[in-house]
Amino acid sequence: MAKSFRGGVHPNDRKAYTASKHIQSAPVPSRVIIPTRQHIGAPCTPVVQAGDLVKKGQIIAEAQAFVSAPVHASISGKVLEISEYPHPVFGTCPAIVIEGDGQDEWQEGLPLSRNWQDFDRSELKEFVRQAGIVGMGGATFPTHVKMAPPAEKQIDMLILNGAECEPFLTADHRVMLERAQDVMTGTQIAMKILGVTQGFIGIEENKPDAIAAMRKAAEGTAIQVVALKTKYPQGAEKTLIKVIADREVPSGGLPMDVGIVVQNVGTAVAIADAVQNGIPLIERVTTVTGGAIAEPQNLSLRVGATFSQAIECCGGFREAPVKIIMGGPMMGLAQRTLDTPIIKGTSGILALSAADVNVGPERPCIRCGRCVETCPMGLVPSMLSLLGERSRYQEAKEEFNLLDCVECGSCVYVCPAKRNIVQYIKLSKAQNAAQAVKK
Amino acid sequence: MSAESKFEPGSLAVSASPHIRCDESIAKIMWTVNATLAPAALFSVWYFGMPALLTLVICIAASVGTEYLIQRWQNKPVSISDGSAFLTGLLLAMNIPATVPWYMPLLGSLVAIGIAKHTMGGLGYNIFNPALIGRAFLLASWPIAMTTWPSMPSQLDGVTSATPLGILKLQGYEKLVQVFGDQPSLYKALFLGTRSGSAGETSVVLLLIGGLYLIYRGYINWHVPVCMIGTVAGLTWLFGGNGGLFTGDPLLAMLSGGLVLGSFYMATDMVTIPITVKGQILFAVGAGALTVLIRLLGGYPEGVCYAILLMNSVTPLIDRLVKPVKFGTRR
Numbered sequence: 110m111a112k113s114f115r116g117g118v119h120p121n122d123r124k125a126y127t128a129s130k131h132i133q134s135a136p137v138p139s140r141v142i143i144p145t146r147q148h149i150g151a152p153c154t155p156v157v158q159a160g161d162l163v164k165k166g167q168i169i170a171e172a173q174a175f176v177s178a179p180v181h182a183s184i185s186g187k188v189l190e191i192s193e194y195p196h197p198v199f200g201t202c203p204a205i206v207i208e209g210d211g212q213d214e215w216q217e218g219l220p221l222s223r224n225w226q227d228f229d230r231s232e233l234k235e236f237v238r239q240a241g242i243v244g245m246g247g248a249t250f251p252t253h254v255k256m257a258p259p260a261e262k263q264i265d266m267l268i269l270n271g272a273e274c275e276p277f278l279t280a281d282h283r284v285m286l287e288r289a290q291d292v293m294t295g296t297q298i299a300m301k302i303l304g305v306t307q308g309f310i311g312i313e314e315n316k317p318d319a320i321a322a323m324r325k326a327a328e329g330t331a332i333q334v335v336a337l338k339t340k341y342p343q344g345a346e347k348t349l350i351k352v353i354a355d356r357e358v359p360s361g362g363l364p365m366d367v368g369i370v371v372q373n374v375g376t377a378v379a380i381a382d383a384v385q386n387g388i389p390l391i392e393r394v395t396t397v398t399g400g401a402i403a404e405p406q407n408l409s410l411r412v413g414a415t416f417s418q419a420i421e422c423c424g425g426f427r428e429a430p431v432k433i434i435m436g437g438p439m440m441g442l443a444q445r446t447l448d449t450p451i452i453k454g455t456s457g458i459l460a461l462s463a464a465d466v467n468v469g470p471e472r473p474c475i476r477c478g479r480c481v482e483t484c485p486m487g488l489v490p491s492m493l494s495l496l497g498e499r500s501r502y503q504e505a506k507e508e509f510n511l512l513d514c515v516e517c518g519s520c521v522y523v524c525p526a527k528r529n530i531v532q533y534i535k536l537s538k539a540q541n542a543a544q545a546v547k548k
Numbered sequence: 549m550s551a552e553s554k555f556e557p558g559s560l561a562v563s564a565s566p567h568i569r570c571d572e573s574i575a576k577i578m579w580t581v582n583a584t585l586a587p588a589a590l591f592s593v594w595y596f597g598m599p600a601l602l603t604l605v606i607c608i609a610a611s612v613g614t615e616y617l618i619q620r621w622q623n624k625p626v627s628i629s630d631g632s633a634f635l636t637g638l639l640l641a642m643n644i645p646a647t648v649p650w651y652m653p654l655l656g657s658l659v660a661i662g663i664a665k666h667t668m669g670g671l672g673y674n675i676f677n678p679a680l681i682g683r684a685f686l687l688a689s690w691p692i693a694m695t696t697w698p699s700m701p702s703q704l705d706g707v708t709s710a711t712p713l714g715i716l717k718l719q720g721y722e723k724l725v726q727v728f729g730d731q732p733s734l735y736k737a738l739f740l741g742t743r744s745g746s747a748g749e750t751s752v753v754l755l756l757i758g759g760l761y762l763i764y765r766g767y768i769n770w771h772v773p774v775c776m777i778g779t780v781a782g783l784t785w786l787f788g789g790n791g792g793l794f795t796g797d798p799l800l801a802m803l804s805g806g807l808v809l810g811s812f813y814m815a816t817d818m819v820t821i822p823i824t825v826k827g828q829i830l831f832a833v834g835a836g837a838l839t840v841l842i843r844l845l846g847g848y849p850e851g852v853c854y855a856i857l858l859m860n861s862v863t864p865l866i867d868r869l870v871k872p873v874k875f876g877t878r879r
Binding site for chain 2: 115118120276347351357358359360361362429430431432433434438439440441442443444445446459461465466467468469470472473474475476477478479481482484485486487488489491510513516518521522523524525526527529531532535
């Protein structure tokens with residue numbers, strides 16, 4: 110019996126477009142736009158200038174702050190310029206543009222060959238930091254920071270997130286099938302860094318082949334593969350922890366408050382690549398799909414390649430897209446241009462057709478209670494939307510637990526009045542944050 | 549084919565997540581509820597004849613028309629196609645005697661839509677169930693016409709203008725059983741709807757079929773009708789008899805009056821009841837208790853309408869009191 114949690118929704122998963130397609134390497138782009146900020150935390154400072162020649166894997170922007178991750182060149186060539194470019198998360202951001210030389214040459218000494226068992230915890234953590242690894246599920250929190258919890262937090266468990274509960278996305282699914290051994294190695298390295306003995310990999314039941322592949326790879330290790338009920342948002346950190354470890358992350362807290370660190374399966378592979386081969390995070394698997402894409406694919410794409418290059422690899426558009434999304438359809442970010450670059454957290458590129466999005470005019474809330482039933486966080490989303498609509502932001506925070514919302518979008522998905530609940534919630538959070546800054 | 553070939557820059561919609569939605573809508577819910585009421589409404593036309601049809605048509609036309617005129621006058625988008633004004637009209641017609649003069653359904657609809665719904669802000673903002681406000685307005689304004697019931701079929705000619713609950717109140721339980729012949733015939737008449745009463749409340753079996761379908765579709769929670777009807781049955785059994793405690797007739801209490809119509813279709817009106825299931829259970833038990841209070845001790849033979857309206861008034865309080873348990877408050 111697969112485990113589950115309270116609330117949640119069952120959207121049509123639409124994964125059939127790409128679930129059985131092998132990961133294809135996209136052609137090396139002739140030009141890349143690499144943002145200096147691809148993570149949650151402080152931006153990096155460029156360490157190259159226009160005109161410099163760079164090699165693949167070379168650091169081009171360095172992290173100064175603790176919560177930050179360095180950025181590497183994803184192709185070899187010449188730095189054209191450093192200036193503001195579209196960014197999938199921040200709108201615009203300073204980016205380093207590299208014109209490729211067609212050689213795709215590695216920095217000297219790369220890739221190398223190391224055995225992870227020969228190194229201690231702090232050395233392994235340093236390899237992860239140098240490789241610029243961030244959470245690849247989309248949250249992009251620097252991985253080495255997650256691996257260094259404050260001393261007072263006793264960590265006893267690592268959970269690897271292979272749920273991939275977002276509709277359409279199959280990148281993690283394919284990674285688990287095609288790189289099962291690397292997923293396992295990355296998990297073991299992460300467990301060693303954290304000094305934990307309990308390791309779990311949670312995978313939704315709709316990926317039986319991935320469950321089987323991971324179980325096979327896990328033989329002889331302490332890592333357990335857990336089948337999870339297929340229900341969105343199964344892969345949200347808090348619900349995943351609740352289901353696998355039966356621990357509730359306290360309101361306002363982090364997983365480490367209950368002794369757990371969660372990593373994405375893609376991140377595990379990046380850790381394995383970084384430690385064993387010294388390869389930094391310059392390439393990732395991204396699902397390019399949606400009703401408007403001609404031939405949906407799972408692509409291995411260089412960081413800094415643009416959305417339009419990725420879409421061209423998939424035969425272009427079948428019909429005019431209404432929305433372009435980075436990430437999944439439930440929590441992904443709508444994009445305004447195809448010149449947006451792929452970053453370390455780009456798990457999916459969706460081109461949604463008019464039939465996919467089903468937007469209607471927003472109607473008044475009829476208090477049907479569906480949002481309350483589906484909210485995995487136990488909130489009253491209808492009230493949050495009404496308070497947001499009426500600019501009563503503080504009331505939303507103080508009386509209706511605004512800040513506990515994880516913005517999974519389940520409430521909006523089920524709403525018969527087509528209310529933009531998450532939009533009101535994001536607005537209310539931003540207004541409360543602005544108010545806090547003023548004080 | 550290039551990525552740009554079917555793409556015009558600037559044509560992309562940019563909005564907050566999520567980007568997909570289920571295919572549920574207000575119109576779908578409302579028209580489904582209307583459809584599930586249709587069998588009981590048609591039964592009333594068959595049983596009470598042309599007056600019932602006329603009342604239905606007037607109520608629905610007046611409700612939809614009032615909403616249309618108000619929205620035009622306020623320069624708001626006209627939303628009569630969503631079926632909610634239609635539903636109010638239909639429910640009002642089913643909640644009044646079929647034989648009232650034509651202007652009563654008309655005025656009742658005006659009050660229901662114009663005052664109970666649109667002075668509050670329209671769909672989603674009304675505190676009280678509009679159809680029940682319409683009925684309460686008519687009952688207060690024309691108490692005689694609103695309690696003069698169409699005659700029952702031939703074999704019961706002698707007892708024209710009284711509902712089973714009316715007979716029970718004024719003449720007692722024995723007389724009621726006598727009117728229908730024996731107890732089984734009484735229950736059968738109540739279950740099938742061959743008795744006098746408000747136009748659409750009589751056919752318990754057809755209302756149940758419609759209500760169960762709504763539960764199956766997830767449009768109403770089963771807790772509400774079960775708790776309301778259960779409370780009425782229990783309290784009537786306890787206090788409703790002449791021979792002391794536990795001598796009342798719970799089955800009669802469940803099948804008579806507007807209880808089945810009210811508990812499946814008005815106590816489940818999502819706009820005017822609490823939003824959490826726990827709150828809805830509280831609401832339903834309260835409405836059931838008030839119904840019994842009015843039936844047993846009040847001046848009226850039936851109390852479902854006022855019971856639900858009274859509970860509507862405390863819905864905001866229940867919602868303040870009963871909130872879902874926030875994730876992360878237990879470990």
